[in-house]
Amino acid sequence: MDYEKNLSTFKTTTQKSTRLSHPHENSQWPQGIEPTTTQRAQNPRSVIYSFKKESRLLSKRDFRILQQEGRRLVGKHFCVDVRPAKRLRLGITASGRYGPAHERNRFKRLIREAFRLHQACLPSADLHVVPRQRAKGARFTDIATELLALFDGK
Numbered sequence: 001m002d003y004e005k006n007l008s009t010f011k012t013t014t015q016k017s018t019r020l021s022h023p024h025e026n027s028q029w030p031q032g033i034e035p036t037t038t039q040r041a042q043n044p045r046s047v048i049y050s051f052k053k054e055s056r057l058l059s060k061r062d063f064r065i066l067q068q069e070g071r072r073l074v075g076k077h078f079c080v081d082v083r084p085a086k087r088l089r090l091g092i093t094a095s096g097r098y099g100p101a102h103e104r105n106r107f108k109r110l111i112r113e114a115f116r117l118h119q120a121c122l123p124s125a126d127l128h129v130v131p132r133q134r135a136k137g138a139r140f141t142d143i144a145t146e147l148l149a150l151f152d153g154k
Contacts, residue, residue, distance in 0.1 A: 051090075051112055051116045054087070054089075055087075055088065055089055055090060055119070056089060056090060056091065057090060057091030057126060057127075057128060058091075062089075062091070062126065063091055063128060065083070066081050066083045066128050067081060067128070069083050070082050070083035070128070071083075073150045075132075075146045075149070075150050076132070076134055076146060077132055077134050077135040077138045077142060077146055078107075078111070078130060078131045078132055078135055078146070079129070079132065080128065080129050080130075080147075080150055081127070081128040082123075082125050082126070083125060083126045084123070084124070084125050085124060085125050085126045086124065088119055088122055088123070088125060088127070089125075089126050089127065090111075090112070090115045090129065091126070091127065091129070092107075092108050092111050092112070092128075092129045092130075093128065093129070093130050094108055094130070094131050098131050098133070098136075099136060103136055104131075107131045107135050107136075110138070110140050111129050111143060111147070113140065113144075114140065114143050114144035114147045115127075115147070117144065118147065118148055121148060121151075122147075122148075122151055123151060
């Protein structure tokens with residue numbers, strides 16, 4: 001192995017160290033400002049208006065029982081299957097037939113937010129919401145108003 005006998009064990013060349021920038025190195029930045037670590041402000045109402053796991057219909061069994069024993073309320077933008085229960089729970093089903101993923105996700109976000117904000121006005125029941133094609137152009141106020149209107153005439 002002749003190619004290894006002439007290698008030096010000492011570091012002969014000095015490499016320039018990696019350059020690390022200093023805070024406020026850029027002259028366009030304001031001088032003397034330290035980055036602050038801010039914590040998210042705690043809203044006292046956030047506990048009341050939360051949408052926790054206990055408020056969701058999650059199992060296939062729950063959806064099946066709701067479909068068999070519940071009644072259907074039909075609105076302009078969505079249909080709701082309702083079944084009286086001990087506490088208020090929400091399930092949303094937006095199939096691929098409704099539209100592409102971004103439209104399904106938008107609808108689900110709108111329904112969740114309307115449910116979250118108005119859950120005090122809704123009866124304690126299991127709710128299963130299914131969108132209709134008209135919901136694609138709906139605004140949040142349309143969805144929230146319809147959700148409340150379906151249960152006023154209950």
